[in-house]
Amino acid sequence: MICTTDVVTDCYKFNFTGESKKEMATQNYHLYYQITFISTFLLLIPHTTQLQSSQSWSLLRIQHLLNYPSVLSQWHEYTDFCYGASENGSASVVCYQDSVTQLHIIGNEGTPPLPKTFSMDSFFTTLTRLPDLKVLTLTSLGLWGPLPAKISRLSNLEIINISSNYFFGAIPQEISRLSNLQTMILDYNMFSGQVPDWLTNLPLLAVLSLRNNTLDGNLPDSIGSITSLRSLTLSFNNLSGDVPDLTRLKNLQILDFENNLLGPTFPKLGRRIITVVLKGNKFSGGLPPEVGTFYLLEHLDISSNRFVGPFAPSLLSLPAIKYLSIRGNRFTGTLGRNMSCNEGLEFVDLSENLLSGNVPACLDPNNQHSKAVLYSENCLGGTQNSAGKQNPLVFCQNQALAVGIVTPRKEENTEKKKKTGVAVGIVGAVALGVLLGAILVFFALRRKNVRKASKRAPRRLVEHASSAFPSKMLTDARYISQTAKLGALGIPSYRSFSLVDLEAATSNFEKSSLLGEDSYGQMYRGRLSSGTLVTIRCIKVKKGQTTQNFNHHIETISKLRHRHLVSALGHCIEYNLEDSTVTQLFLVFEYVPNGDLRSKISHGVDGQKLSWTQRISAAIGVAKGIQFLHGGIIPGLFANNLKITNVLLDQNLGSKIRSYNLPMLSENTKAEVGAEGLSFGLLKEFSDREMHGDKIDIYDFGVILLEIVSGRPITSYYEVQIMRSQLQSAIASDGAACRRAIADPEACNICSDESLRTVMEICLRCLSKDLTQRPSIEDVLWNLQFAAQVQEGWHADSGSSEDSPLSPSQPCRATN
Numbered sequence: 001m002i003c004t005t006d007v008v009t010d011c012y013k014f015n016f017t018g019e020s021k022k023e024m025a026t027q028n029y030h031l032y033y034q035i036t037f038i039s040t041f042l043l044l045i046p047h048t049t050q051l052q053s054s055q056s057w058s059l060l061r062i063q064h065l066l067n068y069p070s071v072l073s074q075w076h077e078y079t080d081f082c083y084g085a086s087e088n089g090s091a092s093v094v095c096y097q098d099s100v101t102q103l104h105i106i107g108n109e110g111t112p113p114l115p116k117t118f119s120m121d122s123f124f125t126t127l128t129r130l131p132d133l134k135v136l137t138l139t140s141l142g143l144w145g146p147l148p149a150k151i152s153r154l155s156n157l158e159i160i161n162i163s164s165n166y167f168f169g170a171i172p173q174e175i176s177r178l179s180n181l182q183t184m185i186l187d188y189n190m191f192s193g194q195v196p197d198w199l200t201n202l203p204l205l206a207v208l209s210l211r212n213n214t215l216d217g218n219l220p221d222s223i224g225s226i227t228s229l230r231s232l233t234l235s236f237n238n239l240s241g242d243v244p245d246l247t248r249l250k251n252l253q254i255l256d257f258e259n260n261l262l263g264p265t266f267p268k269l270g271r272r273i274i275t276v277v278l279k280g281n282k283f284s285g286g287l288p289p290e291v292g293t294f295y296l297l298e299h300l301d302i303s304s305n306r307f308v309g310p311f312a313p314s315l316l317s318l319p320a321i322k323y324l325s326i327r328g329n330r331f332t333g334t335l336g337r338n339m340s341c342n343e344g345l346e347f348v349d350l351s352e353n354l355l356s357g358n359v360p361a362c363l364d365p366n367n368q369h370s371k372a373v374l375y376s377e378n379c380l381g382g383t384q385n386s387a388g389k390q391n392p393l394v395f396c397q398n399q400a401l402a403v404g405i406v407t408p409r410k411e412e413n414t415e416k417k418k419k420t421g422v423a424v425g426i427v428g429a430v431a432l433g434v435l436l437g438a439i440l441v442f443f444a445l446r447r448k449n450v451r452k453a454s455k456r457a458p459r460r461l462v463e464h465a466s467s468a469f470p471s472k473m474l475t476d477a478r479y480i481s482q483t484a485k486l487g488a489l490g491i492p493s494y495r496s497f498s499l500v501d502l503e504a505a506t507s508n509f510e511k512s513s514l515l516g517e518d519s520y521g522q523m524y525r526g527r528l529s530s531g532t533l534v535t536i537r538c539i540k541v542k543k544g545q546t547t548q549n550f551n552h553h554i555e556t557i558s559k560l561r562h563r564h565l566v567s568a569l570g571h572c573i574e575y576n577l578e579d580s581t582v583t584q585l586f587l588v589f590e591y592v593p594n595g596d597l598r599s600k601i602s603h604g605v606d607g608q609k610l611s612w613t614q615r616i617s618a619a620i621g622v623a624k625g626i627q628f629l630h631g632g633i634i635p636g637l638f639a640n641n642l643k644i645t646n647v648l649l650d651q652n653l654g655s656k657i658r659s660y661n662l663p664m665l666s667e668n669t670k671a672e673v674g675a676e677g678l679s680f681g682l683l684k685e686f687s688d689r690e691m692h693g694d695k696i697d698i699y700d701f702g703v704i705l706l707e708i709v710s711g712r713p714i715t716s717y718y719e720v721q722i723m724r725s726q727l728q729s730a731i732a733s734d735g736a737a738c739r740r741a742i743a744d745p746e747a748c749n750i751c752s753d754e755s756l757r758t759v760m761e762i763c764l765r766c767l768s769k770d771l772t773q774r775p776s777i778e779d780v781l782w783n784l785q786f787a788a789q790v791q792e793g794w795h796a797d798s799g800s801s802e803d804s805p806l807s808p809s810q811p812c813r814a815t816n
Contacts, residue, residue, distance in 0.1 A: 564625035638693025702766025711744025
């Protein structure tokens with residue numbers, strides 16, 4: 001898999017996180033090359049424009065220093081590293097232009113340490129001769145010794161995974177100089193000392209995994225300031241003490257502290273947490289009530305600790321919970337048959353606690369075949385099953401007293417009863433007086449309000465300000481926050497608007513402000529009081545819809561903020577007071593002033609159309625927007641009805657997608673989309689939109705690329721097929737004339753043939769009839785950026801100017 005350097009983190013980050021326990025392999029080969037031959041490799045390597053000779057030599061030097069592992073057996077002096085000749089599943093090299101950007105070497109599980117002659121310093125000195133390295137994977141290779149400080153010389157490093165080796169000593173502070181580092185995985189080594197407090201110097205760090213080392217001491221408070229963290233794994237170490245406050249880590253989704261000595265206080269976490277593993281520590285006391293507000297929580301394992309107090313049945317019904325284990329604590333409480341559970345629960349372990357009552361029907365193994373449920377060693381009854389033995393009720397009662405509910409001495413009880421009786425008498429008298437006063441005031445006000453209400457017609461209320469929605473709404477949607485590269489820049493914060501705001505912005509929805517109307521409603525151009533130009537969509541709503549129907553969608557809409565999307569700025573919900581039903585929904589988006597992409601290509605004025613460089617840049621922007629819609633928010637948005645007229649251009653000719661497949665529109669509105677409103681991909685594969693939505697978007701993007709290349713408007717599926725056939729013939733031709741014959745001459749008179757061919761090839765792949773043959777959006781993006789780089793180099797070499805008026809040229813003719 002080849003990824004562009006711009007998206008390398010999204011391509012590899014979670015793969016490496018998931019593979020930290022993967023089998024990684026190595027057998028030591030006998031020395032196939034003598035070290036004396038290494039010095040001559042530079043002369044033997046044939047000249048290639050894909051990789052600098054010095055870097056080819058460095059790769060072969062790495063092979064030698066690793067004692068020629070079997071996974072590198074295909075490397076030799078004639079290997080063309082950048083064209084995949086080295087890829088065998090366990091070893092791969094990825095290049096960009098003439099330099100290595102990714103190096104992956106995965107050995108066999110259980111590989112012994114390299115011989116005593118191995119030099120860690122020499123090994124990393126060789127690695128630093130790959131200065132453009134962004135991704136480095138060296139797992140199960142028998143590497144041993146301290147991690148050298150010179151790792152800081154790999155200044156472009158974004159991802160490092162050196163798991164399952166024999167590194168020891170402290171984690172070097174020089175790593176803090178790697179300002180681009182986003183993922184650091186050092187699992188299954190022998191690193192010692194404390195977790196570094198300089199991690200805050202890594203501004204982009206999103207994944208930190210130090211599993212199974214010998215780290216000890218307290219966690220530094222500074223770890224709570226790494227706001228970019230999404231995954232924090234410190235399991236199987238010797239860490240102790242309380243966990244620092246992590247509530248500032250708004251993006252944190254995975255927390256794994258299994259098998260340490262941490263405690264006693266339950267960690268303070270943000271409400272977007274998805275996985276919490278605290279198994280095998282020294283946490284005690286009761287669970288804080290905040291845990292019941294973790295609406296995205298899917299996996300909670302607090303087994304083998306010292307928790308006491310009542311068990312909260314609400315944990316079983318958290319909206320996203322799938323895995324729950326409280327095994328081996330001292331939770332008390334009475335369970336009932338009628339307790340509710342989340343339907344998505346897959347595993348529940350309540351064993352070895354002090355629970356009484358009956359197993360809830362939703363957890364009864366006799367009724368639930370799809371759930372794995374364990375609850376032995378409690379005091380539960382009322383079920384016939386094989387879930388293990390239960391203790392008598394008196395056992396749980398006695399144990400509950402032993403762990404904290406201890407009966408006080410008789411003398412203390414007598415004194416407390418006296419004081420309590422006096423206090424209750426005083427409080428009761430005061431409370432009774434307050435209650436009587438409140439009742440009188442209530443009826444007086446109610447009578448007055450009824451009289452006022454009878455004199456006027458029923459009101460309509462407009463939701464205004466964020467407090468109009470419960471805080472639950474803001475955490476229900478599953479969301480991955482945007483990084484600096486994918487962030488929405490220079491647009492106002494998302495907010496709620498009042499109807500008064502929108503009426504003022506559009507001069508009371510004056511007809512002159514109307515931009516158009518589609519199946520979902522009308523669109524208006526407006527200007528906010530701040531001077532910001534906006535587009536306001538008035539959405540038609542089905543009768544009987546309440547705000548609850550929309551709450552879980554608003555959070556998703558609020559995250560549609562990206563430099564290549566027409567970003568959401570806010571919303572307004574209008575509803576009736578009497579029955580709380582929604583009568584009107586308004587969505588506010590940024591206003592993009594420069595027309596759509598077609599207006600600057602196939603419908604553009606001669607001499608003012610986009611140049612080839614500008615067209616590639618616009619296509620890259622659309623691809624990045626699609627990438628964000630697919631993976632930048634969870635759940636992703638697919639089958640987005642992408643058309644060239646749904647791509648707008650801003651004042652800098654940056655492209656922005658304005659069409660999103662929002663579930664809210666189809667579920668809660670009165671839209672009836674006709675065939676004329678669908679993109680070619682949706683027309684062709686409408687029945688597969690749920691299963692293959694990403695591939696439908698790829699097809700639609702291919703149609704957009706087709707128009708970008710040809711400069712001709714594509715208005716029918718029949719035209720797509722004709723153009724696709726012409727494209728296939730042009731690519732197969734050896735000469736450039738056939739490719740230029742179908743390309744827009746106004747753009748391609750000044751363009752590199754290699755750049756044009758690259759765009760044509762990826763366009764053809766996007767238009768493949770076989771869904772499985774269509775490329776991923778990352779593959780598309782890599783090819784487009786390659787085409788842009790080739791065009792830039794060609795432009796610099798030729799000295800031509802795309803900004804100058806285009807000169808007439810002879811028409812292109814296809815060659816036989």
